[in-house]
Amino acid sequence: MSPGGEWIVEIRDDNVNSHSSVAFVVHRLLGVSPELGFELAADVQRSGAVELTPRPGPDAERLVADLQVFGLHATLRRA
Numbered sequence: 001m002s003p004g005g006e007w008i009v010e011i012r013d014d015n016v017n018s019h020s021s022v023a024f025v026v027h028r029l030l031g032v033s034p035e036l037g038f039e040l041a042a043d044v045q046r047s048g049a050v051e052l053t054p055r056p057g058p059d060a061e062r063l064v065a066d067l068q069v070f071g072l073h074a075t076l077r078r079a
Contacts, residue, residue, distance in 0.1 A: 006079040007060035025070040054079040
């Protein structure tokens, strides 16, 4: 990853994680309410992916790694 700039973290739908497990991970890692976690999980399931708010490169890389540790399919792209 080139330094600087903002990056978008995408959480993608897969055939492994349940709706509730995605909601839990989003709630836990992003610090959002459980209700918002379930809304984001529903968006992932409905549309195939959710883009999170752009963030600086190191923060985005860390978040992708954390999401992947929990088993979610997360990717990173330049904003």
